Amino acid sequence: MFIPLIFYFFATATAWVYPNPQLEALDRLRWDQTGFNALGISIFVGPCNFFFVDTNATGRSDAADWIRTAYHDMATHNANDGTGGLDASIRFGEEQVRSENVGDGFNNTLSILGIGASRYVSLADTIAVGAIMAFENCGGPEIPFRGGRVDADGPNTPGVPEPQDSLDSHIAAFARQGFTQTEMISLVACGHSFGGVQHALFPDVVPDLNDPTNRQSVQHFDSTFTNFDNKVASEYIAGTTQNPLVVGLNDTKNSDKRIFGSDGNATMLSFANSPQLFATTCSSLIARMVDTVPNGVQLTEVVTPLSVKPANLQLILNGDNMVITADVRFWNMTFDANRVILMLWDDHAGGTHNTTLAARRAGTSSAINDRYSALWYGLDNFAFDGLAGIKTMRFTVNGELEDQDGLGFVVDDSVIFSASSCLFSPHPLAGRLDVAVRNGVNPSRIFLENVKIDSSGHPVITETDIPPPAQPIAANAVYSIWSHNVTDNNLYRIVAEVDGVNISTWANPAGVFSSCPS
Numbered sequence: 001m002f003i004p005l006i007f008y009f010f011a012t013a014t015a016w017v018y019p020n021p022q023l024e025a026l027d028r029l030r031w032d033q034t035g036f037n038a039l040g041i042s043i044f045v046g047p048c049n050f051f052f053v054d055t056n057a058t059g060r061s062d063a064a065d066w067i068r069t070a071y072h073d074m075a076t077h078n079a080n081d082g083t084g085g086l087d088a089s090i091r092f093g094e095e096q097v098r099s100e101n102v103g104d105g106f107n108n109t110l111s112i113l114g115i116g117a118s119r120y121v122s123l124a125d126t127i128a129v130g131a132i133m134a135f136e137n138c139g140g141p142e143i144p145f146r147g148g149r150v151d152a153d154g155p156n157t158p159g160v161p162e163p164q165d166s167l168d169s170h171i172a173a174f175a176r177q178g179f180t181q182t183e184m185i186s187l188v189a190c191g192h193s194f195g196g197v198q199h200a201l202f203p204d205v206v207p208d209l210n211d212p213t214n215r216q217s218v219q220h221f222d223s224t225f226t227n228f229d230n231k232v233a234s235e236y237i238a239g240t241t242q243n244p245l246v247v248g249l250n251d252t253k254n255s256d257k258r259i260f261g262s263d264g265n266a267t268m269l270s271f272a273n274s275p276q277l278f279a280t281t282c283s284s285l286i287a288r289m290v291d292t293v294p295n296g297v298q299l300t301e302v303v304t305p306l307s308v309k310p311a312n313l314q315l316i317l318n319g320d321n322m323v324i325t326a327d328v329r330f331w332n333m334t335f336d337a338n339r340v341i342l343m344l345w346d347d348h349a350g351g352t353h354n355t356t357l358a359a360r361r362a363g364t365s366s367a368i369n370d371r372y373s374a375l376w377y378g379l380d381n382f383a384f385d386g387l388a389g390i391k392t393m394r395f396t397v398n399g400e401l402e403d404q405d406g407l408g409f410v411v412d413d414s415v416i417f418s419a420s421s422c423l424f425s426p427h428p429l430a431g432r433l434d435v436a437v438r439n440g441v442n443p444s445r446i447f448l449e450n451v452k453i454d455s456s457g458h459p460v461i462t463e464t465d466i467p468p469p470a471q472p473i474a475a476n477a478v479y480s481i482w483s484h485n486v487t488d489n490n491l492y493r494i495v496a497e498v499d500g501v502n503i504s505t506w507a508n509p510a511g512v513f514s515s516c517p518s
């Protein structure tokens with residue numbers, strides 16, 4: 001019997017708990033695919049025949065590039081010594097010049113997926129989510145996604161199978177990667193449901209097709225090469241396949257033929273007979289493929305969409321006021337003009353307050369090709385008593401409480417950005433970034449984090465310490481100020497180590513500071 005994946009998925013996974021900056025970022029990457037707060041990655045696989053390098057051409061697609069990239073990055077894994085795996089080592093030129101990694105598909109992929117990399121999301125995580133998005137948005141099954149991959153510092157040992165290698169060598173290569181022979185057959189079929197082989201890269205496999213729109217003469221693995229379905233299996237079994245690695249000109253390079261037939265066609269026959277079996281098999285194998293990481297890398301739990309997700313929360317101390325800006329996503333919610341959503345919060349003095357969230361951020365945010373909907377509500381620069389501060393948020397939706405099963409949504413206001421930050425000079429830029437520290441909180445260290453995405457898409461984090469003030473500078477009755485001069489308008493996160501825990505919050509970019517009093 002076919003158990004719908006969505007049911008299975010949500011029945012077995014528990015949601016993450018807010019606050020958690022890493023899971024907030026991973027949830028955004030994986031679920032906020034379109035609409036408000038979306039990173040915009042999914043538009044590159046919607047429609048699924050889209051190929052951003054040459055939008056007029058047929059034959060190639062971003063979806064196929066993303067899936068092949070994830071496999072080639074993972075395929076260096078050695079299950080015996082724990083080295084290699086999905087770690088974005090494919091970004092290094094030293095890996096790309098190898099014959100096992102021919103083509104421009106890897107750089108195409110990284111130049112898009114790098115959009116998703118950030119302080120809490122490695123380039124390797126984006127490669128994993130890219131493959132998952134390609135499957136999910138293009139007719140494939142839903143695939144559980146975990147984050148926490150670590151980008152490699154250099155190239156890995158070679159290890160991607162090539163078409164001219166023997167069947168024994170392919171079986172050995174997949175065993176080294178952690179997959180059995182049956183899993184090898186399945187994984188190749190899953191991947192080769194997309195894309196094909198280029199003439200220029202494999203002239204003895206694919207002839208020049210002389211097709212003015214299929215400019216790179218790509219001969220496809222099945223007749224529906226921009227979509228996931230079981231045609232790669234059904235056409236193979238029916239003997240009608242045009243798969244160039246089955247019926248290619250050079251039989252030595254017909255690796256799919258050898259692999260698919262290696263168990264007497266049993267696995268391919270089962271896929272040809274059951275689209276559902278193929279989909280569930282690919283869901284679990286693609287998940288294992290992207291979760292194949294070097295030893296020592298600790299992946300997160302499966303990232304499920306938080307049903308009520310605060311995001312982009314920023315607190316600013318302004319005199320005796322605190323000013324909050326936040327977005328709140330309500331999953332699986334559709335538009336209703338009459339709905340009332342309140343944010344309730346507890347302060348440090350035992351008081352409870354509430355305000356209405358603006359529905360003006362409402363707008364459908366559909367993830368995975370309209371499979372899900374979500375609505376965003378928000379608060380912009382809402383001011384409240386900054387001395388009393390804020391400890392916990394809760395929400396009510398038409399009177400119904402949303403409080404994370406009693407935990408509430410904890411907000412830490414112990415170290416926040418201060419509106420007393422100011423500009424000495426706009427050109428050349430010179431400003432003072434003020435951090436407000438709640439009295440009684442004793443950070444062992446406060447530093448600014450800045451993240452730059454390098455040319456390969458890999459995020460590089462720099463830290464700049466803010467020294468403690470020589471003598472306390474009071475901001476108001478309950479906060480004092482730590483200051484740091486900046487000469488750029490980079491976006492920083494303020495991080496404070498307090499009692500062995502790092503608390504972090506956004507600093508405003510220096511570009512919006514007011515002038516320093518002279």
Ligand code: HEM
Pocket residue numbers: 060061063064065067068071102103105161162163170187188190191192194195196197198199201202218255
């Ligand atoms: C023995 C194992 C494998 C061999 C020998 C092999 C070989 C190839 C070759 C020669 C190409 C053509 C590349 C080009 O011309 O651009 C290709 C494309 C592709 N492969 Fe594989 N492959 C293997 C396994 C896999 C696996 C496990 C996956 C993913 C799960 C995968 C996904 C893809 C995709 C999506 C493409 C299409 C790329 C495009 O159209 O741009 N392959 N493969």
Ligand SMILES: *[C@@H]1O[C@H](CO)[C@@H](O)[C@H](O)[C@H]1NC(C)=O
Pocket residue numbers: 055056
């Ligand atoms: C794409 O095709 C359109 C219409 O055929 C043409 O006007 C345009 O110049 C083409 N663009 C590229 C990049 O080839």
Ligand SMILES: *[C@@H]1O[C@H](CO)[C@@H](O)[C@H](O)[C@H]1NC(C)=O
Pocket residue numbers: 091092093094096103104107455456
């Ligand atoms: C991809 O980018 C890397 C790093 O910039 C570069 O070394 C490599 O030559 C590029 N590969 C291709 C095929 O263009």
Ligand SMILES: *[C@@H]1O[C@H](CO)[C@@H](O)[C@H](O)[C@H]1NC(C)=O
Pocket residue numbers: 164204250251252253
């Ligand atoms: C077929 O591929 C093999 C292995 O790469 C190669 O040695 C041989 O020259 C190729 N044959 C032709 C006709 O290109």
Ligand SMILES: *[C@@H]1O[C@H](CO)[C@@H](O)[C@H](O)[C@H]1NC(C)=O
Pocket residue numbers: 236237238239261263264265
């Ligand atoms: C597997 O199926 C293909 C395509 O129908 C066929 O050519 C081949 O002989 C079969 N192999 C075996 C071992 O049955």
Ligand SMILES: *[C@@H]1O[C@H](CO)[C@@H](O)[C@H](O)[C@H]1NC(C)=O
Pocket residue numbers: 332
């Ligand atoms: C989404 O909301 C609808 C209507 O409230 C409900 O019937 C359905 O079970 C929800 N789906 C999920 C996945 O939570």
Ligand SMILES: *[C@@H]1O[C@H](CO)[C@@H](O)[C@H](O)[C@H]1NC(C)=O
Pocket residue numbers: 342344353354355396
């Ligand atoms: C919200 O605050 C008002 C006072 O400002 C209070 O009357 C009302 O009961 C509060 N609502 C909730 C749900 O706590």
Ligand SMILES: *[C@@H]1O[C@H](CO)[C@@H](O)[C@H](O)[C@H]1NC(C)=O
Pocket residue numbers: 424430432484485
């Ligand atoms: C920051 O810059 C101002 C203006 O140039 C200067 O007066 C002040 O001493 C600087 N502070 C630090 C800590 O360098």
Ligand SMILES: *[C@@H]1O[C@H](CO)[C@@H](O)[C@H](O)[C@H]1NC(C)=O
Pocket residue numbers: 463497500501502
């Ligand atoms: C806090 O951040 C610093 C700098 O990134 C790191 O070295 C330290 O391990 C972190 N501490 C905790 C408890 O995560």
